[in-house]
Amino acid sequence: CSYLNPSAxxxxxxxxxxxxxxxxxxxxxxxxxxxxxxxxxxxNGLSLGRNFMSYWRIECLNHFTQEQHTRALFYxxxxxxxxxxxxxCGTFTDKVExxxxxxxxxxxxxxxxxxxxxxxxxxxxxxxxxSGLAHQDNLNVHAYHNGKRSTLEFxxxxxxxxxxHTRCEWLRGVTVDDLVAIRDHVIAVTPLPTGYRIIAAxxxxxxxxxxxDILTLRRLILDIYHDFLPNQxxxxxxxxxxxxxxxxxxxNLNPFALLGGAYLEQxxxxxxxxxxxxxxxxxxxxxxxxxxxxxxxxxxEFSEPGGGGATLAVPALSLSQNEVAALTVKLTNPQxxxxxxxxxxxxxxxxxxxxxxxxxxxxxxxxDNFGLNLQNPDALTTLWFKNTSGTFMMPGNSPLFTVIVKAxxxxxxxxxxxxxxxxxxxxxxxxxxxxxxxxxxxLAITVGPETGxxxxxxxxxxxxxxxxxxxxxxxxxxxxxxxxxxxxxxxxVLTVTDLNGALVLxxxxxxxxxxxxxxxxxFKTLPNGTYIVSAKLNNQLLTTRIIKN
Numbered sequence: 115c116s117y118l119n120p121s122a123x124x125x126x127x128x129x130x131x132x133x134x135x136x137x138x139x140x141x142x143x144x145x146x147x148x149x150x151x152x153x154x155x156x157x158n159g160l161s162l163g164r165n166f167m168s169y170w171r172i173e174c175l176n177h178f179t180q181e182q183h184t185r186a187l188f189y190x191x192x193x194x195x196x197x198x199x200x201x202x203c204g205t206f207t208d209k210v211e212x213x214x215x216x217x218x219x220x221x222x223x224x225x226x227x228x229x230x231x232x233x234x235x236x237x238x239x240x241x242x243x244x245s246g247l248a249h250q251d252n253l254n255v256h257a258y259h260n261g262k263r264s265t266l267e268f269x270x271x272x273x274x275x276x277x278x279h280t281r282c283e284w285l286r287g288v289t290v291d292d293l294v295a296i297r298d299h300v301i302a303v304t305p306l307p308t309g310y311r312i313i314a315a316x317x318x319x320x321x322x323x324x325x326x327d328i329l330t331l332r333r334l335i336l337d338i339y340h341d342f343l344p345n346q347x348x349x350x351x352x353x354x355x356x357x358x359x360x361x362x363x364x365x366n367l368n369p370f371a372l373l374g375g376a377y378l379e380q381x382x383x384x385x386x387x388x389x390x391x392x393x394x395x396x397x398x399x400x401x402x403x404x405x406x407x408x409x410x411x412x413x414x415e416f417s418e419p420g421g422g423g424a425t426l427a428v429p430a431l432s433l434s435q436n437e438v439a440a441l442t443v444k445l446t447n448p449q450x451x452x453x454x455x456x457x458x459x460x461x462x463x464x465x466x467x468x469x470x471x472x473x474x475x476x477x478x479x480x481x482d483n484f485g486l487n488l489q490n491p492d493a494l495t496t497l498w499f500k501n502t503s504g505t506f507m508m509p510g511n512s513p514l515f516t517v518i519v520k521a522x523x524x525x526x527x528x529x530x531x532x533x534x535x536x537x538x539x540x541x542x543x544x545x546x547x548x549x550x551x552x553x554x555x556x557l558a559i560t561v562g563p564e565t566g567x568x569x570x571x572x573x574x575x576x577x578x579x580x581x582x583x584x585x586x587x588x589x590x591x592x593x594x595x596x597x598x599x600x601x602x603x604x605x606x607v608l609t610v611t612d613l614n615g616a617l618v619l620x621x622x623x624x625x626x627x628x629x630x631x632x633x634x635x636x637f638k639t640l641p642n643g644t645y646i647v648s649a650k651l652n653n654q655l656l657t658t659r660i661i662k663n
Contacts (some may be wrong), residue, residue, distance in 0.1 A: 118506040185617055205386065206246040208393035210238040210257075210419035214358060215308035217407060218242020219396045222352070227381070235647040251386040257352035257378035257394060262415045267347065267613075273381060274347065278644075284349045286399045287406025289542045290453040290497045294400045300325060303503045306402055309358060309369035313370060313396045320347045321370040321616075329402045335455055335536050336485030336495040344484050344646050345615035349399050352378040356391040398564050407484045410540075421536025423543045423552040426457055428559050430529040433521040438468065438564045441532070442516045446556040449508045449543070454555075456541035459533045460517070462491035464525060469518040470494070475508075477501045478515075485539075493538040505546065514557075518564055534558065581647055581656060588661035591638050597623070597630045599651055603604060606649045608634070610660075613644055625651060637662065 170313060206226065210219045218241040226234040236246040237260070238620045252444040261279030268274035294316045297360050298304040306312050315323045317330040333339045343349075353373060358365045364372050377380040378394065386392065398406040410420040427446070433439055443458070460467060470486065472478045480486070485495035494517065500506060525531060534541050534557075543555040584593045595608065603626050610619040619636055642660045 139221050149533050152255065169189065171656070202249060204245060204247070206234055206236065206244075206248040206392065207245065208355075208390075209242040210244065210352070210394045210396060211242055211355070212407065213308075213314075213395050213397050213404075213434075214355070219259070219350075221260040222394075222396065223256075223258050223260060223276060224394070225258075227254045227256070227273070228252075230636075235592075237593055248386055251383055253382040253386070254381045255354075255378050256381050259348050259350045259352075259396070261348070262412055262417065264415055268643060274379070276348065276496055279341065279349055280412060280415060280417060281337075282410075282412035282419050284334060284341055284343070284417050285408045286349075286412055287401035287404075287538070288331060288334065289403075289405070289544075290455040290499055291405075291542070291544050292400055292402045293331055293335075293497075294453050294499045294544070295502070296323060296328050296331075297499065298329075298503055299323055299402075301503065307366070307375035309367075309372075309400045310395070310397050311404070312366075313351055313353075313369050313398055315402045316370070317343060317346075317400055319375075321375040323392075323642065332482070332497065335497055335539055336399065337457070337493060338485050339657075340659075342613075342644075342646075343399065344611075344657065345613065346399065347379055351397045351399060352394050353397075354378075354384060354385045354387070354391075355393040355395045357393065359391060370591060385510075418537035419540045421456075421534060421541045422554075423454075424534060424541040424555045424557050426458075426557045426559065427536050427587040428529045428531075428532045429561055430527050431561050432527065433525040435521055435524050438520045440516050440518055440562045440564050442560045442562065443514045444558050444560060445508050445512045445514065446510065448510045449512075449553070449555060450505050450545050451498075451508060452505045452544045452546050453497070454541075454543040455495075455497035456491050456557075457485075457539040458494040458517070459492055459535035460494055460519065461531055464522055464531060466520045466522055467517060471516045471518070473513040475506065475514065484515075490538055493535050495535075495539045497539075503633075528559075528561065546568045546655075582647065582658050584647060584658060584660045587663045590638070590663055592633055592635050593637055593660065595632045595634050595647065597625055597632075597649060597651070597656065599625045599627055599630060601627060601652055603627070604651055604653055609634075609648050610640070611646050611648075613646070618645060623649070625649075 184394055206224075210222045210224075211217060212219055218238065220238060220240050220242065222238040222242075224236050224238070224244060224246075226248055228245070229252070230249070232249040234246045234248060236244040238244045256273045257278075258274060258276035260277040261283050263278035263280055263544065265278050267276055267278045290313075295304070295306065297309075299306045299312075299315065306315060306323070312323060315327055317327040317334075320326070330339075330343060334343060357372065361372055411417075464563075467486070470484055471481050472480065472483075475498055477483075478498050483496055483498055485493070496515065498514075543553040545551065545553050582595065582597050584591060584595050597606075606623055607623055608619075608621045608623050609617065618640065621634065621636070623630070623632060637660075642662050645660050645662065646657055647660055648655055650656070
């Protein structure tokens with residue numbers, strides 16, 4: 115109640131009084147609190163009775179008076195109850211599940227928007243269940259999975275805001291075996307069996323499955339895309355469960371034609387279906403062999419991907435400062451391979467990578483199968499699969515590739531320095547496609563002198579690959595864009611897009627050979643959020659992610 119308008123609610127005093135500061139009362143002991151209840155003096159003549167609806171200090175009364183009950187009931191009956199729409203209670207109750215299974219997906223935020231100001235926000239529980247109130251049958255739905263990061267994506271957008279995802283979450287369920295399955299789908303050897311898998315294969319979100327999706331996921335596995343995919347706001351896609359249930363045949367044949375690319379993160383129109391079909395199905399982007407469920411969990415923000423498909427034997431040899439050596443990675447035993455992926459840890463403060471050379475494997479190139487431009491300078495990532503279906507038989511002691519390194523300082527024991535690096539790319543070796551059976555493969559490194567000739571230009575290209583980065587990152591005002599370029603002077607366009615792929619900024623740049631630094635002051639005009647910065651040089655697209663806060 116306001117003492118200036120005591121009749122706004124029943125129970126307010128007929129004559130309102132402005133209470134004195136603290137819990138003091140007037141000398142006549144006739145004070146009425148906000149709700150019109152008299153404060154009776156204590157026997158000794160001092161009034162210590164207080165009401166916690168009027169004051170907060172510990173001496174105040176800690177129970178509701180009758181007038182407060184009257185006021186609360188009036189507010190409920192006249193203001194709250196009419197908006198509850200009891201006939202609508204529970205109308206938005208079901209479960210978020212993993213692509214048509216009974217496995218619930220935890221921590222998925224669903225946001226309903228109607229053609230009025232009414233709204234409903236719910237988040238799925240541990241087993242995927244949620245319950246809310248849909249005020250109308252025709253509405254829009256936004257669905258976002260909350261990641262393990264403590265930072266928010268789209269913090270200023272109430273429809274998109276969600277906790278960001280770690281690399282472990284982006285990579286969970288995604289391996290080179292998925293690339294093989296997508297390859298076989300593209301070349302029509304083994305089509306993907308369901309609409310769920312077809313949607314999951316569309317990694318670049320262009321409503322089709324092509325070799326471009328293989329390229330996108332390849333960059334994720336190789337850590338070129340560390341914890342994001344271009345044009346993606348989250349590692350999941352969500353659709354209403356009634357779509358594959360009621361339209362099974364067209365959904366499995368071509369889900370893009372049926373859905374029109376309308377995934378729920380875009381705020382899809384949604385007509386409330388019959389009870390029992392009001393749930394949603396989630397698909398993990400890139401997981402087309404359905405391995406997410408059995409893959410290593412990512413329990414917290416600092417979880418890393420895990421290994422388990424290889425061992426590595428490294429000789430206990432020493433290198434002197436500036437000594438150049440050839441480290442050859444070999445398969446110890448004969449092995450029939452469909453595909454593989456792994457990372458080597460080569461500490462950058464002690465070993466300088468000069469060159470990588472491939473050996474006998476077909477379809478295995480430095481440009482397509484290695485991650486040399488990484489966020490982690492200690493990691494060298496690689497993956498392989500044939501461009502055509504089938505396997506490849508490798509005899510024992512077969513070399514996979516050779517890394518030419520130079521010791522930056524004296525190294526007493528390579529065995530203590532070099533190892534597999536599953537925290538960046540889990541080591542996986544597959545004998546046949548689609549089985550999800552990881553082979554335990556022993557690898558070994560042999561150390562020898564450098565062979566062959568490398569020109570100074572070749573060395574320079576390895577030491578200083580094309581890359582783009584922004585510092586500081588995250589930033590609040592402006593940041594410096596650094597582009598390293600090998601080759602002749604070239605014009606390019608610096609492009610900034612949001613995570614939906616929408617163009618935000620463009621700026622023409624003249625790039626010279628070597629390191630080019632540009633302070634882009636126009637970045638200060640960007641709203642807070644996450645963006646993709648890219649530039650094309652020598653027909654190579656360079657990308658990096660920036661965060662404005």
